[in-house]
Amino acid sequence: MLGHGYTHSFVETAAAAVNAGCNLELSYGMRDNVFMRIGEALAAGNDTLEVRGAGAAGAAGRCRSSGRRRSPQTLRARVRPLFYTRLRLGEFDPPAMNPYSRLGLSEVQSPAHRALALEAAVKSFVLLKNERDTLPLREPGAGRIAVVGPFADNPRVLFGDYAPVPEPQYIYTPRRGLETLVANVSFAAGCQEPRCEHYAPAEVAAAARDADVVLVCLGTGMWGTGAVPAALPCPPAGNTLLLGSATGIDVETEGKDREDLSLPGHQLQLLQDAVR
Secondary structure, eight states: OTTTTSOSSHHHHHHHHHHHTOOOOOOSOSSSSSGGGHHHHHHHSOTTOOBOOOOSSOHHHHBOOOSSOOOOHHHHHHHHHHHHHHHHTTTTSOGGGOGGGGOOGGGTTOHHHHHHHHHHHHHHOOOOOOGGGOOSOOGGGOOEEEEESTTSSOGGGGOOTTOOOOOGGGOOOHHHHHTTSSSEEEEEOSSSSTTOOSOOHHHHHHHHTTOSEEEEEEEOBTTBOOBOOSOOOOOOTTOEEEEEEEOOSSSOBTTBOOSOOBOOTTHHHHHHHHTO
8 A cells, every 4th residue: 555655654554454354464574564553553543443544644643533432443353353263273272182283394295295286286287289199298109308498497487476485306397307208308498597588599409400399498477478479380290399388487576567478588589499
């Protein structure tokens, strides 16, 4: 609200948020936030914490005061569902009654959980096109596979905004995953980062030249995959092109908008070079 000019102080924002029904804040710290100003807003107003509107007066002038004894009825109404949820989650129960208290660090990245995560990933992929039943790749006939692009073997750019920070040994890039097949895998990034400002076309052409399958790993940034032209050169006879897309936060993320959805930098040229 402050950033958009709707309010002019944390105290005013606290009152406006509580009046609007907000009862939870995603803050940036325990000191400089709106939540810690709720008490001040309550002291400056009355039980409803109603805000008059933006003015030059201080917070006390913007939070209505009726002269009555101040009773935080609205604030209690906002807090009630939060504590009700915490009660249902068992946060106030003795540890022996809470089954989650028995979970230890051994549960993190356990084989069973990793197998479940793999199953969820496989079942959640969206396959847009599968001509000639190319997928799934079968190990005996996989042949020579080329995996190219800035997202082919860079663990850092495989995660979007608000993603966890996983241990490197648990990250399977496209290149690492394909190398588990019984196949000859060649790799060329072409450009090291998603912006793809410095492109090495020769290494992409060399990796894809004699490949039976070419996997091109491109992307733009958080939530987006970039616009791929409908008309692309067909791969040479006998070759197969698989186009993959990834995320990352280098090009776009929260607070970093883009003017278009085109593939950034030289990524389109990389794609065209890979299918020649």
